[in-house]
Each structure stands twice: as C-alpha cells, then as structure tokens.
Amino acid sequence: MISPVNILDVRNLTVTLNLASRGTRAVLTDVDLSIDENEVLGIIGESGSGKTVLSRALVRWVTSPLNIESGVIAYRGNDLLRLPRAQMQALRGRKIAYIGSDPGNALDPTLPVGRQIVEKLKSIEPGISNGEAERRVIRLLDAVKMPSAKQRFEEFPFQFSGGMMQRALIVDALVTNPDLLVADNITQPLDVTVAAQILRL
Structure with missing residues (x-):
C-alpha cells in the first residue's frame, strides 16, 4: 500500500491579538495538525473559538492587530511563514486556495x-x-x-x-x-x- 503524501503540516502555531497598551492576548495556542493527499479535515468550534483566524493563518492572510507569533505551517515541506511574499502569492490560487465565509464583497461588482x-x-x-x-x-x-x-x-x-x-x-x-x-x-x-x-x- 502506498503511503499518503503529507500536504500540510502545522506545528506549535500561536496567533496573538495586539491590544495596544494592554499587551497581547493569545487567540490560538500551539495548534498542531496535518493533512494528507485526498484527506478532508473538519474543525468544529463555537462562534469566537478561532476557526476563521486559523483558516486565514493557514494561507498567511492574518493581518494586524492579529499576528502569527510562532510556529510552522509547512506546505509540502516548505514553511509558508518563511517564504518571501512573491512566492507566497504565487502559491495562492494555484496550489493553495481559500474560500472565506463572507462572499458579499469578494468580487468586482462591475464585471460578470x-x-x-x-x-x-x-x-x-x-x-x-x-x-x-x-x-x-x-x-x-x-x-x-x-x-x-x-x-x-x-x-x-x-x-x-x-x-x-x-x-x-x-x-x-x-x-x-x-x-x-x-x-x-x-x-x-x-x-x-x-x-x-x-x-x-
């Protein structure tokens, strides 16, 4: 039997929220997960538990005041957190796709x-x-x-x-x-x- 090929390997991922003068607060702490080819992974959690933050972190779309504090997000062995911006942009849409939960403003309203x-x-x-x-x-x-x-x-x-x-x-x-x-x-x-x-x- 052929072993599955690991596509995504996440280790010790921590995302924090910058509270300005009040310091930072952890939103996600030490998240570990892995996904193989042809595998579906579902994450369940109540509203506010960090599912959207995690999904955006996996494609390196976390923006201020959120910050990826530490960890590894390895796509086929390459740590996405350490890739130059141009290489990351080249992967998005081609090899890695993201679908958000708010489709309202995602497309140009002037084009079919x-x-x-x-x-x-x-x-x-x-x-x-x-x-x-x-x-x-x-x-x-x-x-x-x-x-x-x-x-x-x-x-x-x-x-x-x-x-x-x-x-x-x-x-x-x-x-x-x-x-x-x-x-x-x-x-x-x-x-x-x-x-x-x-x-x-």
Whole structure:
C-alpha cells in the first residue's frame, strides 16, 4: 500500500491579538495538525473559538492587530511563514486556495461573475483558450448546483443571492484544481442537500 503524501503540516502555531497598551492576548495556542493527499479535515468550534483566524493563518492572510507569533505551517515541506511574499502569492490560487465565509464583497461588482473567474483561470493557466476556460467555469457552476449556470455566468454580483455568491466563490477556488483548499464555514448559506453535494465535490 502506498503511503499518503503529507500536504500540510502545522506545528506549535500561536496567533496573538495586539491590544495596544494592554499587551497581547493569545487567540490560538500551539495548534498542531496535518493533512494528507485526498484527506478532508473538519474543525468544529463555537462562534469566537478561532476557526476563521486559523483558516486565514493557514494561507498567511492574518493581518494586524492579529499576528502569527510562532510556529510552522509547512506546505509540502516548505514553511509558508518563511517564504518571501512573491512566492507566497504565487502559491495562492494555484496550489493553495481559500474560500472565506463572507462572499458579499469578494468580487468586482462591475464585471460578470463568470468573466471574473475566467480571468483568474487564464492568469494562472495562460495557455488555456477562452472557450475552454468558459466551459470549465460553467461546468463547475453546474457542479455546485448553481441554478441556470450558463445564464448566471454572464450576470453581475448584485444579481446573485448570498447562497449563489458562496457557490461562485467555491467555483473560483476550485477552478484551478488546487492541491490544498482551505474553506471557512462555506456551507452556512446553503441548504443541507446542496451543502452535502458541495462537500463531496
């Protein structure tokens, strides 16, 4: 039997909150986790327990007043916390994808949703034709149970409900077939049947 390949290895991750004159407070302390290829890891916790902070830390999107105090976040053996910014940006969207829990302001309101996803795909895969890029995006919109996927491709963000926007952002993350997908509470605005189908996808 072939051993699974470790994709993500997190060790002793601590994130603190800067309280200015009152010092700092730990938000996450000594988090350890690992994820292998084809493995799904779900993290459960009550509101305010740090799930969103952890998900953003895993893709190095923690901003002030939060700070990654210590630890290692190793993607295929490379510590993301020590990568130069340009290398980290090159990984995001190509090899590591993130879906946030607030889809409302994630897309440009002046461009059709499908066109924005195609633009991202073509920036990562410059050799892909417009036609193939559009077909791939529409197939994924259909796979996440977007109603009338072909029609929605040309619609603008303001024409999408919250649940539809969440599905569009899932497609935006999946379209490049990333190695690692970090998803922060993405099924909340979806009904349970659609949520289960998307988790399988």
